[in-house]
Amino acid sequence: MAHTQEPETDLPVVTRVGRFVDRDAWTAEGWCKIERALELVGTRSAMILLREAFYGGRRFDELTRRTGLSDAVAAKRLKQLVDDGLLRLQPYREPGSRTRHEYVLTERGRSLFPVVVAMMSWGATLAGPAGGVELVHAGCGEPLLAAVRCAAGHDVTMADTEAQLSRDAKRARRA
Template identity: 60%
Template sequence: MDHDDSAAGSTDVLERLGAFSDRDDWPAKGWCRIERSLDVIGTRSAMLVVRELFYGGSKFDELARRTGLSEAVVAGRLKQLYADGIVDRRPYREAGKRTRDEYVLTERGRGLFPIVVALVEWGEGLRDDHRTGVELVHRDCGTSLSAVVTCEKGHEVPVDRAAVRLKGEEYALAGLRRGSK
């Protein structure tokens, strides 16, 4: 497969600032927010369940059917997503049947929406036929949604204008010193 890397260059990575400039001093294991996020939602099956919850699915049977996953896998993912605060369970009962749980996204789960939008948007570049598939749109005007990275002041920030630094650098440095003694 050919890749167009002509626009790629050293400016297309995050600039490291402060103590994080020496990357080898800071292994990611155990404190990286990306790592922690992937621990919660980093499996294909977890994201498929989350997708179906965003698409309005709520009952176990429909989640299993619409994801194409086995019931055992869906049950495991729902248990994990519940434990991590991504979904909540609400009891319901259909006439003549036992009480069961339906699953709904919590506020934390709804916080995954920008990630879902970004995955759909990025996935568009993987398709050969862009005429079909799911499209996320603004209900009010009908135009496609897109994920945009902004700073807290509202500026759009492309990767070549972004940087990475340690959060709580003094605390992190103190921990590094304690660990090296």
């Protein structure tokens, strides 16, 4: 699949409003919500471990086998995902064996589901081998779509989006 570049002037971007307009008057360093999210899940190893957890993987051996990660990398990343509240340890015991722990998605981890759907949708547009996993609605069999909506339920495009500093947004909602 070839990618053609459109002229930059034709591409919509988010419109900055309020104090956010002057890009030199602020910095996102330290408070950017994207950066905070990436601190938790911004590595390949974190995302593929979470992918396997979404597919029902729970046990360390299965997670390392399914992801191809080394035991050391998987152990370090799983510990981080537990410490960050995306996974929790749940004890289990097979007959004749000692108690061990498996990894279970928490509500915080489950809240990443729309992100996973969006990444899979976007990934399907990239060049690569055909096939793979497709997420579909169990009720009708149609593929899942990632969508952006405002809190009032309206579908929103990038061209319909304004970005403002949080303090400005709170003031505007009160007015």
